[in-house]
Amino acid sequence: MPAIIDKIAEALHLKEHNSEEPKPAEDSTAADDAITSTEVESAYHKPAFESSKVPVIFVLGGPGAGKGTQCANLVEDFDFCHLSAGDLLRAEQNRPGSAYGDLIRTYIKEGQIVPMEITVKLLENAMRAALEEGRTGEGWQVGHGRFLIDGFPRKMDQAIMFDDAVCKSSLVLFFTTTEEEMLKRLLKRAETSGREDDNEASIKKRFRVYKEETMPVIEYYSKQGKVATVRDKVLRSSPWISTKVLSID
Numbered sequence: 001m002p003a004i005i006d007k008i009a010e011a012l013h014l015k016e017h018n019s020e021e022p023k024p025a026e027d028s029t030a031a032d033d034a035i036t037s038t039e040v041e042s043a044y045h046k047p048a049f050e051s052s053k054v055p056v057i058f059v060l061g062g063p064g065a066g067k068g069t070q071c072a073n074l075v076e077d078f079d080f081c082h083l084s085a086g087d088l089l090r091a092e093q094n095r096p097g098s099a100y101g102d103l104i105r106t107y108i109k110e111g112q113i114v115p116m117e118i119t120v121k122l123l124e125n126a127m128r129a130a131l132e133e134g135r136t137g138e139g140w141q142v143g144h145g146r147f148l149i150d151g152f153p154r155k156m157d158q159a160i161m162f163d164d165a166v167c168k169s170s171l172v173l174f175f176t177t178t179e180e181e182m183l184k185r186l187l188k189r190a191e192t193s194g195r196e197d198d199n200e201a202s203i204k205k206r207f208r209v210y211k212e213e214t215m216p217v218i219e220y221y222s223k224q225g226k227v228a229t230v231r232d233k234v235l236r237s238s239p240w241i242s243t244k245v246l247s248i249d
């Protein structure tokens with residue numbers, strides 16, 4: 001089995017056996033029963049969802065790196081709910097009556113990152129809605145589900161807020177290719193996407209923001225051993241091949 005599938009299986013707890021079995025009781029002493037202030041604090045600042053029940057995989061990479069394309073494959077392979085932060089923002093931008101429509105439009109056109117509170121809330125709401133949908137399939141039962149969060153977090157503050165307040169992420173899939181290749185793909189995508197930011201000026205701004213703001217996020221998770229990198233040199237002419245055939249390093 002290619003390594004990337006192993007990493008995903010691990011993140012989804014598919015490799016854990018007997019996790020429901022109760023652990024044997026250990027002798028406890030008064031000292032063991034003492035609680036620390038850190039424990040008390042964290043009990044009151046718990047994320048909305050537990051990563052053991054709701055594994056979250058972030059999907060990162062430059063604009064046009066193929067995040068959305070490969071997410072579609074992974075959804076088929078693993079029953080993920082795929083949430084694209086960009087799609088959620090564009091839906092909110094176009095929602096009649098949204099208080100944030102104009103603000104989101106301006107940020108996206110300029111290739112800037114929308115204030116994190118908006119994006120994190122949209123993601124949390126979408127996760128809750130998916131979990132309450134009564135969806136069935138592998139990994140889905142009451143209170144349990146699995147998510148691919150695509151194009152997020154793009155900035156350190158978002159990463160920390162999401163991990164602390166919504167759900168601790170389990171893995172980061174990082175898609176990477178050359179800027180030249182990404183530009184070529186995005187200009188091609190522009191012919192049909194209807195996206196206001198698929199034009200050369202916006203794309204160049206997005207590349208800059210990606211390098212300055214998003215690369216540090218990838219480094220941050222990399223230091224935690226949470227990043228699986230996918231380089232798609234072999235895939236140039238065949239974007240439809242599943243991530244399964246890709247290698248990671």
Ligand SMILES: Nc1ncnc2c1ncn2[C@@H]1O[C@H](COP(=O)(O)OP(=O)(O)O)[C@@H](O)[C@H]1O
Nearest residue numbers: 063064065066067068069185189232235236239
């Ligand atoms: N490996 C690939 N080789 C060639 N074209 C690709 C590849 N992956 C994606 N594409 C194309 O490039 C464009 C950008 O891909 P997309 O998945 O939308 O990127 P992202 O979500 O990272 O912005 C799309 O039009 C897609 O069809």
Ligand SMILES: O=c1ccn([C@@H]2O[C@H](COP(=O)(O)OP(=O)(O)O)[C@@H](O)[C@H]2O)c(=O)[nH]1
Nearest residue numbers: 063064085086107108111112113114151152
């Ligand atoms: O967490 C996010 C994700 C996206 N965006 C905005 O949405 C745009 C498009 O992002 P998307 O992931 O849809 O497309 P990509 O740039 O990867 O092709 C970005 O340039 C940002 O302006 C944002 O502000 N915060």
